[in-house]
Amino acid sequence: MSDLRGGRYDAIVVGAGHNGLVCAAYLAKAGRKVLVLERRHQVGGATTTEEIHPGFKFSCCSYVVSLLRPWIIRDLELPRHGYEVLPLEATLTPFPDGRYLLRDSDPERTRRSIAQFSPRDAEVYKRFGQQMAELGRLIKPLIDQPAPDPLSRDPRELLRIARLGKQIRGEGDAWLFANVKMMTMSAVDFLSEWFECEQLIAPMAISGIIGTFLGIRSPGTAYVLLHHYMGEIDGSFRAWGLPKGGTGAIAQAIASSARALGVEIRTEAPVAHLLMQNGRAAGVVLANGDEIRARAVISGLDPHRTFLHLVGEEHLDPEIAQQVRRFKMRGSSGKVNLALDALPELTCRPDYGPHLQGGITIAPSIDYLERAYDDAKYGAFSRQPFMDVLIPSLTDPTVAPPGKHVMSIFVQYAPYHLKEGAADWPNQREAFGDAVIDTLSEYMPNLKSLILHRQVLTPWDLEQIYGLTEGNIFHGELSLEQLAFLRPMAGWSRYRTPVRNLWMCASGTHPGGGIMGVPGALCAQAMLGKRAV
Amino acid sequence: MPIPTPFHERTQPLCTSYRWKDWAGYCAVCSFDTSHEREYFAFRESAGLLDATPLYKYEVSGPDAAALLGRMMVRDVTKLKVGRVAYSCWCDDDGKVIDDGTVSRLAADHFRVTAADPTLHWLQALSRGLDVELEDSSARLAALALQGPTSRAILRDAGIDEIDSLKFFGVTRGTIRGIPVWISRTGYTGDLGYEVWVEREAAVDVWDALMAAGGRHGIEPAGLDALDVARIEAGFVLLGVDYFSSQKVVLESRKSTPLELGFGWMVDLERGNFIGRDAIAAEQKRGSIWQLVGLEVSWVELEQLYASFNLPPSLPATARRDALPVYDEAGHQVGQATSHTWSPLLKKYLALASVRRGFEAKGTKLQIEHTVEYERRKVTATVAPIPFFDPERKRKP
Structure with missing residues (x-):
């Protein structure tokens, strides 16, 4: 059948990011012939681990895993293909005064640590977690399904929405009020309703801004906090994990599973543009001029790249093109990866111990974070940024030579649009790296003397190397107006696109970014359901 | 009341959870931290160091040592080469399992047996008329299990030159900081791993040496909770949990029987007699x-x-x-x-x-x-x- 209707392949996936691979694997599982084309020399996209310095493996972009869905792990038999996740329990927040806050899996230890700042908050903390889990319970199933679409006229969809509405009413008024509040409040305001000490509020609030161009006092950021309470690794055991061998190993595991299911994956095969015929996608044209035909093309790229580059505006309805351009990318973060000669010493707690095996969050106060945002608002990187620091080699010795370490530093804010223009990033890259290391050295004085190699990735680099438009790590900001049935645009939230035979499977679609795999899996399911392949 | 092992002065300050339990009369750590998870992942990703001193240990030596163990063990250990270890169970006359453990041939006429339960009485009973010497070395010898993918590198860094030539189920002498030790490539995690046997007086020095060498290889002190997860993954049965000693049960x-516990591969009915042989042969015909x-x-x-x-x-x-x-x-x-x-x-x-x-x-x-x-x-x-x-x-x- 495929031979008559579009060449050798039922589907071509453009981009071997983790979602593209998941989508390909599900289609192959259903018996379809699938080709995945990747521009770079290796699969994974931003789910990548690379030996940037000999012996040191950096998870250059994404660095932890939380929401990779258990059903996808099972369906694709990922543990058999090398998927392993190590626990990542603790969050350490050092303060300039030499004190620190340590939150880990031991509730009593956590309570004591918070109590040094506020005994009251220490008691409330656990209740807050319960409340958030309660709020998240209804939301959570939504990330495993296509977004409910109120624009739909399909009776089945309306029934589904009605059922959801009934469920929400069943939860009672308090639940509804809390949710409406979350959707409209800022992270700081919402947390301040619960807590009094900012040593706790500041590090908690950052979950509301990661990957967005918003500040912790910006409305709408409270909602993103909820995502923090929905993570699951082993069923519901915990929120965050460290993939063994780096996040790239996840992509390798998915690719291995996909290949075992019959998917063909070609690396170093850049796609120039779609092959358009009568306004429909008929395949792709590679950079070398080769044409490959298929019944359907699936884009693993972000919405901007998909429509404005892959399809090309000449094939797009101007209204649609306008909508795509309105979809906010505006990357706000960078990444600094270090190869270290030894373990750095924290001023607040110099001993070696489990507290180092989690994340180290540089978010000492609300004002500190808001000032970091101020820099970004006016087109500069934060002189004193928020940082999420991780030393994965402590838990997973395979990523560094014995006794040596890799350090992953997620940095926000680093706005793509500098006031000198995005193209000025190469001139400011090292200054940005210096600001990060200088700030971190205030907490780890011997850090500089241990650095064997430094990799600085600005949003501009993320765009150049990984094809993330404007360096947005989530393929488009995870803000309320760009989520659910509005992702990537109203009316097109079901992985289908305005271009016939073109589908989207990556983080620019519901439920969004992070190593989750859901967009890829739901796209495949939607295509099979509509008999598109 | 359980007594401390020779490593207690090292493990006690590290055991911040205060979670201990009785293992063969000794205080044994369940988990050093409130959760055993890091220790479990050390077994699987780097290396966990576990105090295995409470294992029962026996030295069987003399001209008839091989004959004694050949009769006692289900597996034919008489053919075991010097420097090799065999895992075996042993039965009563009815072919019911008493215990399981390892038999190491340290010299032509010197074997070391490990057991989960006290076994001296059984060895003594079987030694009548034989030219053997028995020693209960349980208290004299301290034992450490070093298990996990980086365990070999740690022992190499600790100065065990023989480590790279030590095969799976091999045993060798070595020295750590000048202290003579026995090292066997055995364990209860089903992973790359070793067990180190040392005189109790020198036990703490060996602990310190391994912890020092292991610093750059992610070594973690580990307790029994982590071991329990690992041994189930490895499919190892535990006496008193998955089966019971025939000498202890009422019903x-x-x-x-060995066949019921999946120990059938140990059994060689063609070799000479051993305790339980006829019963096992009958069971093999009849079916378990x-x-x-x-x-x-x-x-x-x-x-x-x-x-x-x-x-x-x-x-x-x-x-x-x-x-x-x-x-x-x-x-x-x-x-x-x-x-x-x-x-x-x-x-x-x-x-x-x-x-x-x-x-x-x-x-x-x-x-x-x-x-x-x-x-x-x-x-x-x-x-x-x-x-x-x-x-x-x-x-x-």
């Missing part, structure tokens, strides 16, 4: 009543079960030893699961179970009891081959 039905199997509990059904209570799935964080009934598809009880655990590595809920004949084939669908909110329900458990986890590095040269 005949509680006893187990029970069979030890691995079970994989359906996670999908567990999720559904919890969802029906409006709950996310929640399982015990540690390996469990409360026996659970196992049923066939018609609902008749056909056995019991004796150890069960969530495997963080395999992302599966695993169990070791004894089932009646006819239900042991791989892929057989059974039902296992699972309690949610005080209600006893059943979920599907599928018979799976053991070991559940068997990494190549375990036996790799």
Whole structure:
């Protein structure tokens, strides 16, 4: 059948990011012939681990895993293909005064640590977690399904929405009020309703801004906090994990599973543009001029790249093109990866111990974070940024030579649009790296003397190397107006696109970014359901 | 009251959880931290260092040492070469298992036996008329298990030059900081790993040397909770949990045979006589009543079960030893699961179970009891081959 209707392949996936691979694997599982084309020399996209310095493996972009869905792990038999996740329990927040806050899996230890700042908050903390889990319970199933679409006229969809509405009413008024509040409040305001000490509020609030161009006092950021309470690794055991061998190993595991299911994956095969015929996608044209035909093309790229580059505006309805351009990318973060000669010493707690095996969050106060945002608002990187620091080699010795370490530093804010223009990033890259290391050295004085190699990735680099438009790590900001049935645009939230035979499977679609795999899996399911392949 | 092991002065300050238990009369660490998880992952990703001193140890030496153990052990250890270790069980005359352990041939006329239960009386009983010398070295020798992928590099850095030529189930002499030790490539985790045997006076120095050498290889002191998860993944049975010593039980039905426990591969009926041989031969003809199997509990059904209570799935964080009934598809009880655990590595809920004949084939669908909110329900458990986890590095040269 495929031979008559579009060449050798039922589907071509453009981009071997983790979602593209998941989508390909599900289609192959259903018996379809699938080709995945990747521009770079290796699969994974931003789910990548690379030996940037000999012996040191950096998870250059994404660095932890939380929401990779258990059903996808099972369906694709990922543990058999090398998927392993190590626990990542603790969050350490050092303060300039030499004190620190340590939150880990031991509730009593956590309570004591918070109590040094506020005994009251220490008691409330656990209740807050319960409340958030309660709020998240209804939301959570939504990330495993296509977004409910109120624009739909399909009776089945309306029934589904009605059922959801009934469920929400069943939860009672308090639940509804809390949710409406979350959707409209800022992270700081919402947390301040619960807590009094900012040593706790500041590090908690950052979950509301990661990957967005918003500040912790910006409305709408409270909602993103909820995502923090929905993570699951082993069923519901915990929120965050460290993939063994780096996040790239996840992509390798998915690719291995996909290949075992019959998917063909070609690396170093850049796609120039779609092959358009009568306004429909008929395949792709590679950079070398080769044409490959298929019944359907699936884009693993972000919405901007998909429509404005892959399809090309000449094939797009101007209204649609306008909508795509309105979809906010505006990357706000960078990444600094270090190869270290030894373990750095924290001023607040110099001993070696489990507290180092989690994340180290540089978010000492609300004002500190808001000032970091101020820099970004006016087109500069934060002189004193928020940082999420991780030393994965402590838990997973395979990523560094014995006794040596890799350090992953997620940095926000680093706005793509500098006031000198995005193209000025190469001139400011090292200054940005210096600001990060200088700030971190205030907490780890011997850090500089241990650095064997430094990799600085600005949003501009993320765009150049990984094809993330404007360096947005989530393929488009995870803000309320760009989520659910509005992702990537109203009316097109079901992985289908305005271009016939073109589908989207990556983080620019519901439920969004992070190593989750859901967009890829739901796209495949939607295509099979509509008999598109 | 349990007494401290020679490593206690090192383990005690590290055991911030104060979680100890009695292991053969010694204080043994359950987990150093409140959760055993880091220690478990050390076994699987770097290396865990576990105080295994409470194991019972016996020195069997003299011209008839091989003959004694040849008669006692189900496995033919008389052919064991010097520098090799064999895992075996031993039985009573009725072919019922008494205990299991390792037999190391340290010299032509010197063997070391490890056991879970006190075994001197049994060795003595069997030594009558033989030219052997027996020593209960349990208290004299301290033991450390160093298990995990970086364990070899740690021992190499600790100065054991022989480590790279030590094969799976090999044993060798060595020195650590000038202290003579025995090192065997054995363990209870089913991973690359070693056990280090040392005179108790020098025990602390060896601990310090290994911890120092292990610093750059991610070494972590580990306790029994982590070990319990690892040994279930490795499919190792535990005396007193998965089976019971024939010398200790009251009911005949509680006893187990080597064939029932999956020790059939140890048995060589063609060699000379050994204790239990005739009974085992008869059982082989007749067929065994029970069979030890691995079970994989359906996670999908567990999720559904919890969802029906409006709950996310929640399982015990540690390996469990409360026996659970196992049923066939018609609902008749056909056995019991004796150890069960969530495997963080395999992302599966695993169990070791004894089932009646006819239900042991791989892929057989059974039902296992699972309690949610005080209600006893059943979920599907599928018979799976053991070991559940068997990494190549375990036996790799």
